[in-house]
Amino acid sequence: MPSTPPASPPRRRAPRNSLNPDRILDAALTLLDRDGAEAFTMRGLAQQLGVGTMAVYSHFRGKDEISDAVAQRLLDTIELPREGSGDPRGELREVCLGVYRLFTEHPSALELLAGRPLRGDDAIALIDRMLALLVRAGLGPQDAAHAHIALMQYTVGSALWNTRRARTLCQDGARDRVLAKIAALDAGAYPALVSLAPDLLCARNEGTGQFEYGLDGLLRGLLGAAPQV
Amino acid sequence: MPSTPPASPPRRRAPRNSLNPDRILDAALTLLDRDGAEAFTMRGLAQQLGVGTMAVYSHFRGKDEISDAVAQRLLDTIELPREGSGDPRGELREVCLGVYRLFTEHPSALELLAGRPLRGDDAIALIDRMLALLVRAGLGPQDAAHAHIALMQYTVGSALWNTRRARTLCQDGARDRVLAKIAALDAGAYPALVSLAPDLLCARNEGTGQFEYGLDGLLRGLLGAAPQV
DNA sequence: ACCTGAACACCGTTCAAGT
DNA sequence: ACCTGAACACCGTTCAAGT
DSSP states (O other), rough: OOOOSSSSOOOOOOTTTTHHHHHHHHHHHHHHHHHOGGGEEEEEHHHHHTOOGGGGGGGGSSHHHHHHHHHHHHHHHHOOOOOSSHHHHHHHHHHHHHHHHHHSSSSHHHHHHHHHHHOOHHHHHHHHHHHHHHHHTOOOOOHHHHHHHHHHHHHHHHHHHHHHEEEHSSTTTTTHHHHHHTTSTTTOOOOOHHHHHHHHHHHHTHHHHHHHHHHHHHHHHHSOOOOOO | OOOOSSSSSOOOOOOOOOOHHHHHHHHHHHHHHHGGGGOOOOOHHHHHHHOGGGGGGTEEEESSHHHHHHHHHHHHTOOOOOSSSOOOOHHHHHHHHHHHHHHHHHHHHHHHTTTTTSHHHHHHHHHHHHHHHHHHHOHHHHHHHHHHHHHHHHHHHHHHHHHHHHHHHHHHTTHHHHHHHHTTTTTOOOOOOOOOOOOHHHTTTTTTHHHHHHHHHHHEEEEOOOOOO
């Protein structure tokens, strides 16, 4: 059938002001969450918007600027617990959980934020809040600074760990291959691993339980001995 | 000068067996460490080897297989402390420091390993060792599993944090821009951050000091109260 | 068997041109 | 001003061909 038109007919020219930074960022976040940062392309973004590839460049300098803007917007969505007069440890827990949730709900945020300096007001507010809580918990300036960084590192590391694990385990048959590998382990050579394998697998599937286990341990170790459930 | 030959004359055909997997992985690691995972390309690798782009494909299926092999080789270089009968906490510290050092000395290793399941024997040995130490420290099976994952997450997060920070701070003027940003902060709006800014900057430049601070805190919190220097 | 260049289907981005 | 396609310099990889 020689005269068949192409399957997707050439898009009509987009009306004059149909595009704007907000619409672009919405589409970018949708694609980022759906396909991951690695698969995020300018061409795909334009297609999602129903627009020529270069149209986006009228609103953003390029891909990096879009990634930055998406990251910034995500940071702004972190909910800080309302200023409480209660124990600072509980509030610190909430703040870290908020950051963790952001990163696990938007896995691409990790890749977007990991490399860039935090320069949004909300990120600043978050850091200030954590530091104030650490001081209120009784830490001196240097301890508070160290503790703040340690908490952020643990939180980011946990989120990264989980999202990467999730991605590799979602592939077809990956789960079975892991189980087979474990079953094949030599119990003589790796006794601890073999006997704890069920617990390891179980710990992984716990959602935020694993994160909270380490977070509570870290807070306990950093803030002092108060047992607190 | 119309007859000038091209600056780099076409490479002679490479002798028959000059290439082998080891030479390829050596070159790959060199490039990865020098330019980062993002800048690592098959074409660049072939050029580094003085060989046509496609020559590498005779020894590896593709880029992913090379990345996997490099990651595996790096993992194998982690030195486990010799089996000690002493306190498990000190040994756990050493193991985590070893992993941390690997990741900070080879920043690309993080990107290579973060997404892939650990399937080398040395990685297995490392996990087994950590679990055994945690059990020896008195943790039950589930606690040991949780603690092991938390320690890995913290270690990976710290290394990621540092290498990314280092990369962005190495760019020209980035350091000054950060300082200017801090100086411009409103002390009324962000009192804790402003007063602790010097401590934060200082904590960052400490090398492994910051990492050890959090690691000791985490070990203290996970293993129990024994104070230990 | 090992190494080669040309070619394909991608990518981000520059550019000159349309409206 | 905003949107467009063609073109450029990249990328990983397939392929048929050289040695």
